[in-house]
Amino acid sequence: MVPERVLSVGATLGEGPVWVARDAALWFVDIKQNRVHRFDPATRAAQAWDAPDQVGWVLPTTDGAMIAGLKTGLHRFLPADGSFTPFHDPEPALPDNRLNDATVDARGRLWFGTMDDRETDTTGRLYRLADGRCADAGLDPVVITNGPAVSADARTLYHTDTLGRVIWRVPVNDDGSLGRAERHVTIEDDAGYPDGCVLDADDCLWTGLFGGWGVRRYDPAGRLITTVRLPVANVTKLAFGGPDLGTAFVTTARKGLDAAALAGQPLAGDLFAFDPGVAGVPGGIADISNFEGGVE
Template sequence: MDTAAMPQPRCVWDIQAQLGEGPVWSAREQALYFVDIVGHAIHRFHPATGARSSWPTPKRPGFVVPVSDGTLMCGLKDGLYRFDPASGDFRCEVAVEPGLPGNRINDGCVDSMGRLWFGTMDDGESTPTGALYSVTRKPDGLCVQRHDEGYIVTNGPAISPDGMKLYHNHSPAGIIYVFDLAADGELTNRRVFARLADGYPDGVVVDSAGVLWVGVWNGGRIERFQPDGTRLEPITVPAQNVTKVAFGGPDLRTVYITTARKNTPDGRLATLPQAGGLFSMAVEVAGQAPTMFPATEMAEMAALPDITKG
């Protein structure tokens, strides 16, 4: 593929995030939300007007996803919290892994059935205490199910357009896994989908054609893989640490890219002054239509255990 024909990311918000992560498109607001994990903040960008808003978080945020009532579900260090952008208030809905105070919640996404998926990780990035979870809403609160474990740093998850595959990363090992995802939310047949030899796979998202987009930490690029694992031409981003992409805009043909200044040497920052910024670029293939997490129980959801052991 001719690299000259590849889209070129441009910085739309030179926010200089220490650890920009978790971009997600809100179709209701036509806005992009993302977090700064180290900076303890949630940010919102309105592309049509250029308006920008930020809110402090009481603990490290790993992700935010839109909820059907206009609020957001936020994965903070120790649990899932409802966040109201209108007031800036946080309310804990369920604690996660209370027996593992050294862990924190990292990346997350919502599948087409309205299930929330997220991973946890060792905040010291040295011990394999992280795990992969799914969440559904029930009349008495959130029901959390543990699916996989043994991760030092989790990233992803992301779901294929047909809803039958889930991708999830073990970032320090450079491994992207893929699972078979059943209609009832059960995961089976974990296997290696791809490995990165240069840099570490960070956040992932899947477009409407089934192509997996991977932010590469310490790699300065986005990797892309066809559903069969074929590697496509990478896209260079002017930041050493590229964390995740999201598809947004009215037609879902704008890619937004979060980056981080954390762990970038001063010499590299001198040549990459917009590291930590929010970037965007136009693409031909749209992303998947975003799904909101339900504010009330969805009757069609399969029943899950009330909560897992931490």
């Protein structure tokens, strides 16, 4: 489990890695540079698109396009022409919030979080877009939402309170409503902040550690079983990719590093990969075809 740099991008805030099987490529974003990236590990070819605002993630949709989470809300993204079309703003009364992290479960439900862009106010919430509507998932608000991740059977959701250093485990009912949240993992004060998380085929949880120089793997009971160190401090999120989902790709960030820190970690903001010794699970594809909110 020795990570190697596979793409030099120098991202200010690399985030949201996701393997898109129909494209055989890894997609990720640089939130602060308003950029969407695509990386083909087979050819090492890379592409990038400019977004109209800070972009937290892009995910595939059932109509062959992609949905993107921007500071201004959900947008439909077409890589063919680089266009972003407004789709829905879940928080029009909170202009200082932005969308931060997201996932799609096996049932095609989109789960995404918001956060205070200044990282001070407790205005971040988790939302669910499913069955033609977008709704608050009902969890307590936090400053920075992260994750989320959903188990392969779509019955358990993991939700990260980054500044609180807690990853919560929440049962998901058949109708998409959530049960009572239970503390799953608490990150100790000197180990960085839990960032994006993802589950592997053994139902173990991997989380990036912002300021923690690596990623960690926790078993289904929340016990730490693996730590993989990276040569950069700000590690954001891991995604399983490749034809067998057996490669771990990791995004990182330069955000918050001064000149001295950057001199000591010149690979900060780049994309890394390693062999995790376990496969991931196929990602879901968002079904937004019957959304009732229309374009906002």
